[in-house]
Amino acid sequence: MRAVAGIGLRAQHLDQVVRERPAIGFLEIHAENYLLPSPALASVENLRVDYPFSIHAVGLSLGSAEGLDEHHLERVATLVRRLQPNLVSDHLSWSVVGGRYLNDLLPLPYTEEALDVVARNVDRVQSALGRQLSIENPSCYLAFAHSTLSEPEFLAELARRTGCGLLLDANNVHVTAHNLRLDPNAWLETLPGAAITQYHLAGYAVNDADGEPILIDDHGSPVREAVWSLFGRMLHRFGPRPTLIEWDTDIPGLPVLLAEAAQAQAVLRQGEERGARAA
Amino acid sequence: MAPALRDLQKAFAAQLLGSGITIDTALPVAGDSISAAARLRVHRHHVLTSLSKALAGTYVTVERLVGEDYFKGLARSFITNELPEGPVLAEYGAAFPAFLERHPVVGQLPYLPDVARLDWALNMAFYSPTGSRLTRDHLARIPVDDLPLQCIELAAGTTLICSAYPLDRIWAATQPDAAEEPVDIGAAGVRLLVFRRPDDAGFVVLEEGEAALVAALHSSSTLEQAAVAATAANPDFDLSTAFSRVLGLGVLLHCSKDGSVTG
Numbered sequence: 001m002r003a004v005a006g007i008g009l010r011a012q013h014l015d016q017v018v019r020e021r022p023a024i025g026f027l028e029i030h031a032e033n034y035l036l037p038s039p040a041l042a043s044v045e046n047l048r049v050d051y052p053f054s055i056h057a058v059g060l061s062l063g064s065a066e067g068l069d070e071h072h073l074e075r076v077a078t079l080v081r082r083l084q085p086n087l088v089s090d091h092l093s094w095s096v097v098g099g100r101y102l103n104d105l106l107p108l109p110y111t112e113e114a115l116d117v118v119a120r121n122v123d124r125v126q127s128a129l130g131r132q133l134s135i136e137n138p139s140c141y142l143a144f145a146h147s148t149l150s151e152p153e154f155l156a157e158l159a160r161r162t163g164c165g166l167l168l169d170a171n172n173v174h175v176t177a178h179n180l181r182l183d184p185n186a187w188l189e190t191l192p193g194a195a196i197t198q199y200h201l202a203g204y205a206v207n208d209a210d211g212e213p214i215l216i217d218d219h220g221s222p223v224r225e226a227v228w229s230l231f232g233r234m235l236h237r238f239g240p241r242p243t244l245i246e247w248d249t250d251i252p253g254l255p256v257l258l259a260e261a262a263q264a265q266a267v268l269r270q271g272e273e274r275g276a277r278a279a
Numbered sequence: 280m281a282p283a284l285r286d287l288q289k290a291f292a293a294q295l296l297g298s299g300i301t302i303d304t305a306l307p308v309a310g311d312s313i314s315a316a317a318r319l320r321v322h323r324h325h326v327l328t329s330l331s332k333a334l335a336g337t338y339v340t341v342e343r344l345v346g347e348d349y350f351k352g353l354a355r356s357f358i359t360n361e362l363p364e365g366p367v368l369a370e371y372g373a374a375f376p377a378f379l380e381r382h383p384v385v386g387q388l389p390y391l392p393d394v395a396r397l398d399w400a401l402n403m404a405f406y407s408p409t410g411s412r413l414t415r416d417h418l419a420r421i422p423v424d425d426l427p428l429q430c431i432e433l434a435a436g437t438t439l440i441c442s443a444y445p446l447d448r449i450w451a452a453t454q455p456d457a458a459e460e461p462v463d464i465g466a467a468g469v470r471l472l473v474f475r476r477p478d479d480a481g482f483v484v485l486e487e488g489e490a491a492l493v494a495a496l497h498s499s500s501t502l503e504q505a506a507v508a509a510t511a512a513n514p515d516f517d518l519s520t521a522f523s524r525v526l527g528l529g530v531l532l533h534c535s536k537d538g539s540v541t542g
Contacts, residue, residue, distance in 0.1 A: 032366045036406035039478050059366020065285035072365055097288040100362040103333070104325045106291060113284050142318035145307040146281035179318075181311070209317040216321065 003240030063094030139217030407436025488516030
């Protein structure tokens with residue numbers, strides 16, 4: 001797929017996109033919002049004729065030690081077969097324990113045991129889907145004292161073992177690096193560029209924790225300057241990839257998202273031209 | 280010794296849902312100038328607010344009746360005891376009406392559990408397939424003598440709600456464009472049929488005989504048995520008129536003798 005910019009398709013914009021069919025490189029949907037029959041699913045199937053799609057799951061819980069919810073996996077696989085997206089992804093996180101779903105992308109300790117668990121679950125998903133799954137780096141608010149690998153080392157080894165793709169979220173790198181006192185440039189250095197299949201961009205909020213700022217990946221504002229800058233460095237290092245603008249809280253009008261996507265597209269174009277000159 | 284991942288995840292969930300957050304060897308979260316407890320609170324806050332929002336998205340009318348802040352309190356008590364069983368949030372909260380039955384709020388708003396049942400039924404109807412339905416053309420192909428023995432089912436997402444309160448008027452009064460007229464809570468109760476319409480979900484008010492007909496069809500009675508039940512509920516029941524109305528709503532499926540269901 002060409003390195004175009006797309007937007008996350010949210011319920012508020014669905015009717016307008018169906019009606020106006022604006023120029024967008026691709027659309028992304030959250031799998032869990034479209035697993036039941038509904039008027040919204042019918043609209044998405046209608047849009048699939050005109051737009052490439054990405055399916056972004058948030059509930060596979062790839063890091064759950066108890067394994068995957070096979071019923072949920074089957075429903076996701078059915079949606080993937082129906083929509084034939086260009087990319088299917090979920091996160092390096094967990095959300096299910098004891099069969100109960102916590103509705104958050106919860107952090108993993110980066111240990112050999114966790115790597116075995118995630119690799120086994122990713123293998124199972126890829127086998128059920130019959131295609132590659134891309135894994136997104138999470139936004140982290142805490143780290144576990146007994147981690148033995150860095151996050152990019154963990155992702156690199158996961159990609160090597162399972163053949164999964166990596167979905168590199170620039171906002172999440174920035175948020176994690178700030179919250180865990182890491183250097184985002186050093187974080188990028190360990191990542192295997194060939195495995196990267198897509199970039200994500202979004203806004204974050206700044207909250208207070210014990211009197212200090214902690215960054216929250218709330219997808220509720222425009223992409224911040226620091227994240228655009230990191231995105232530029234990612235393009236320089238890894239080259240252009242399809243890039244998504246995500247907005248999930250305080251969702252503005254569609255033109256705001258389209259303007260953000262246009263800005264991402266302009267940065268991608270510069271990256272492509274730079275790549276062409278270098279070649 | 281480092282905890283096994285499975286134990287760590289159990290401890291993490293327990294900390295998120297408990298009243299306080301304690302860090303120990305079972306949950307070795309690293310803290311610095313931002314403490315481990317403050318870091319865990321980010322996740323606790325997200326779990327509770329996101330699930331509360333999901334419930335508010337389903338129980339729209341309940342939230343309008345009690346107000347946003349009170350609803351958040353209700354939702355939080357519900358969430359800590361009833362986590363979702365899966366990640367499809369449209370399926371979360373089936374037990375909320377029963378939770379409200381046991382909550383002190385029913386002392387002041389006794390109709391709230393029934394309002395919640397209506398919200399849930401509308402949610403279920405919205406997420407139901409459309410597909411083909413029984414039509415007059417289908418019926419015309421069945422010999423007249425065979426009609427009484429026909430088994431007719433309700434389409435998925437169709438729910439009959441019988442309430443001792445004027446639920447339709449309570450619901451209408453909470454709509455954004457509603458006129459500010461008081462609803463007499465002491466007025467007669469209603470029977471609502473909630474169902475999937477082509478582009479959304481909605482409901483109609485049924486009279487007593489119609490409701491008895493639908494309830495009988497729902498419990499797999501034949502058309503003849505359903506008509507008997509309806510007449511018992513309302514001696515003035517007119518099968519032809521009532522059946523025609525329910526058929527026109529597009530909520531019926533025909534179940535043939537071999538058990539297959541067709542529209």
